[in-house]
Amino acid sequence: AQKVTQTQTSISVMEKTTVTMDCVYETRDSSYFLFWYKQTASGEIVFLIRQDSYKKENATEGHYSLNFQKPKSSIGLIITATQIEDSAVYFCAMRDNTGYQNFYFGKGTSLTVIP
Amino acid sequence: EAAVTQSPRNKVTVTGGNVTLSCRQTNSHNYMYWYRQDTGHGLRLIHYSYGAGNLQIGDVPDGYKATRTTQEDFFLLLELASPSQTSLYFCASSRDWGGYEQYFGPGTRLTVL
Numbered sequence: 001a002q003k004v005t006q007t008q009t010s011i012s013v014m015e016k017t018t019v020t021m022d023c024v025y026e027t028r029d030s031s032y033f034l035f036w037y038k039q040t041a042s043g044e045i046v047f048l049i050r051q052d053s054y055k056k057e058n059a060t061e062g063h064y065s066l067n068f069q070k071p072k073s074s075i076g077l078i079i080t081a082t083q084i085e086d087s088a089v090y091f092c093a094m095r096d097n098t099g100y101q102n103f104y105f106g107k108g109t110s111l112t113v114i115p
Numbered sequence: 116e117a118a119v120t121q122s123p124r125n126k127v128t129v130t131g132g133n134v135t136l137s138c139r140q141t142n143s144h145n146y147m148y149w150y151r152q153d154t155g156h157g158l159r160l161i162h163y164s165y166g167a168g169n170l171q172i173g174d175v176p177d178g179y180k181a182t183r184t185t186q187e188d189f190f191l192l193l194e195l196a197s198p199s200q201t202s203l204y205f206c207a208s209s210r211d212w213g214g215y216e217q218y219f220g221p222g223t224r225l226t227v228l
Contacts, residue, residue, distance in 0.1 A: 032212065033213065033214040035216055035217075037217075037219075043203070043221065043222050044219075044221065045205065045207075046219070047216040047217065047218070050214060050216060053215055054224075082197035091157065093160065095213075095214075097212075101146075101212040101213070102173070103148070103160075103209075103217060105157055105158045106157060107155070107156065107157035108157050112135065
């Protein structure tokens, strides 16, 4: 069965530092897609970045990048030069080719950036 | 950018009440989803659809019905609301299968007294 696990419930970092949030997933498919979303304090959920399983290069988007370790079924989100506005809850999600291609979400990691 | 709207944004009802949550997306996305979000559980999928008239059961469907009347509109129905359904509800859409991300609505906060 598909499953996405985020073991870090909350993280606090100093502003302008780099933070990594962990995510591991389970799937039997050889082809799948991994996503990271951000939920702000207002409740808004926005898409940040995606990794396709068949791509070896780690995806990057602005000050977000991914650490994709396929043999470990791991997809870490790296935020460099953190800003106060990066304080939010971050969700990892996976979509594979099973059935109607549902999305599977982790429970989220709360990030606090300290000025 | 994809737009997903939800109405109402807040709703209070009583136990046994009848509630309909509405979702509209204006980008001709094929997939639409209803989630509930509760502390400690993250986002849990209730129902989803890959087109008008289609409905698929999610992970927590008990007590909920859904209907996709058009490509744009997806409704979540609570016919006998219970306090356990007090939650924050999100609608989302995605263009198609594969690597297309989801776009989320602003959420509806439902309180069942």
